[in-house]
Amino acid sequence: MAKYINPYTDFGFKKLFGEEANKDLLIDFLNQLLPAHHQIADLNFRNVESLADLSAERKAIFDIHCKAVSGERFIVEMQKAKVKYFKDRSLFYVTFPIRDQAQTGEWNFKLEPIYFVAILDFEYDEAEERRKFRRDVALKDQDGDLFFDKLHFKFLQMPLFRLQEHELKTRFDKWCYFLKNLESFDHIPNILNEPIFQKAFGTAELASLSAEQRDRYEQSLIQYRDLKSALETAIEEKAVEIAKNAILEGADNKFIAKITGLTVEQIEKLSVELKKQN
Numbered sequence: 001m002a003k004y005i006n007p008y009t010d011f012g013f014k015k016l017f018g019e020e021a022n023k024d025l026l027i028d029f030l031n032q033l034l035p036a037h038h039q040i041a042d043l044n045f046r047n048v049e050s051l052a053d054l055s056a057e058r059k060a061i062f063d064i065h066c067k068a069v070s071g072e073r074f075i076v077e078m079q080k081a082k083v084k085y086f087k088d089r090s091l092f093y094v095t096f097p098i099r100d101q102a103q104t105g106e107w108n109f110k111l112e113p114i115y116f117v118a119i120l121d122f123e124y125d126e127a128e129e130r131r132k133f134r135r136d137v138a139l140k141d142q143d144g145d146l147f148f149d150k151l152h153f154k155f156l157q158m159p160l161f162r163l164q165e166h167e168l169k170t171r172f173d174k175w176c177y178f179l180k181n182l183e184s185f186d187h188i189p190n191i192l193n194e195p196i197f198q199k200a201f202g203t204a205e206l207a208s209l210s211a212e213q214r215d216r217y218e219q220s221l222i223q224y225r226d227l228k229s230a231l232e233t234a235i236e237e238k239a240v241e242i243a244k245n246a247i248l249e250g251a252d253n254k255f256i257a258k259i260t261g262l263t264v265e266q267i268e269k270l271s272v273e274l275k276k277q278n
Contacts, residue, residue: 004204006183008121011213011220013080015203018045018062022203026064028196030076032172033117033154041069043076063097074113086124090116090153113150119179121228122235123157133160165191240270247271 005012017026027040034040046063064076075097094116101111137153140146161176168174168191178192178200188201202208209217239260246256253267260267 002183003186003206004182004201005206005209005217006221006224007179007204008080008119009217009220009224011217012204013119014062016200017078020045022199025196025200025203026078028171029175030064030066030078030117032170032175034115037068037070038066038072038074038113038115039069040066042067072113074115076115076117078117078119080119080121086118086120090118090155094151094153111150114152116151116153118153118155119158120156121158122232123159131160133157165189243267243270244274247274 005015007013007016016022017029023043023045027043031039043064043066046065062076062078064078066074066076068074077094077097079093094114097114098111133156135153135155135157137155138146139148139151156176158176158180161180163173163177165177168177174192174197178197182204185201188198192201206214206217239262243256243260243262243266246259247267247270253264253271256262256267257264
């Protein structure tokens with residue numbers, strides 16, 4: 001039996017990062033991702049679940065209104081997701097906080113900065129991007145110069161975070177290690193034995209949940225596992241289709257393994273199957 005919640009479930013994600021009582025955890029985590037001029041002094045959650053045009057899947061997204069240490073206001077859209085067309089959806093989701101800033105009457109169209117932060121427990125299916133655990137994306141021109149400094153995307157592909165306890169150097173490393181391994185911990189590792197993580201572990205402990213909360217978590221865990229299984233099946237099927245086409249084109253097995261993520265043994269088996277069919 002696990003001792004701590006799975007942070008990728010809707011319940012676990014909200015328990016750690018979506019409650020007023022734990023917003024110090026969220027502030028500490030986000031401040032490791034945000035630039036120096038947008039370090040958070042305070043934040044408020046917008047009740048996005050009350051929006052009339054909200055789809056069910058957007059309930060796992062937090063619309064966070066932040067106040068920087070400098071006094072400037074900005075917005076963070078934070079989510080975890082296991083969906084197809086992930087980048088398309090990310091761009092669509094970020095239109096919500098842009099649109100919501102529109103003012104009636106006279107308005108000069110000045111916008112508050114927006115950061116879109118996604119914590120992903122999967123890799124997107126573009127092979128060249130599987131090598132990047134963290135991607136910081138902004139609007140740039142043809143020379144790579146920043147064109148617009150008010151829209152930033154930050155994607156964390158958690159399966160690609162592979163640092164071990166003795167390799168952690170920054171607070172950001174520690175948060176990623178915490179999220180990646182939380183469900184498998186049975187005690188607080190020495191390197192995370194400091195106040196902010198002690199609170200995070202206490203929040204995530206299953207024994208601290210009420211019976212009603214435990215039931216909600218169990219339902220959330222079932223949904224998470226079902227969705228993860230469906231997504232992994234879809235990705236696997238796509239990889240197999242790509243591999244079959246590459247085999248028919250005469251590509252080298254090691255090259256096919258590299259571009260699909262399949263093992264050489266799986267590709268050899270596919271080759272045998274294709275020969276039998278032909």
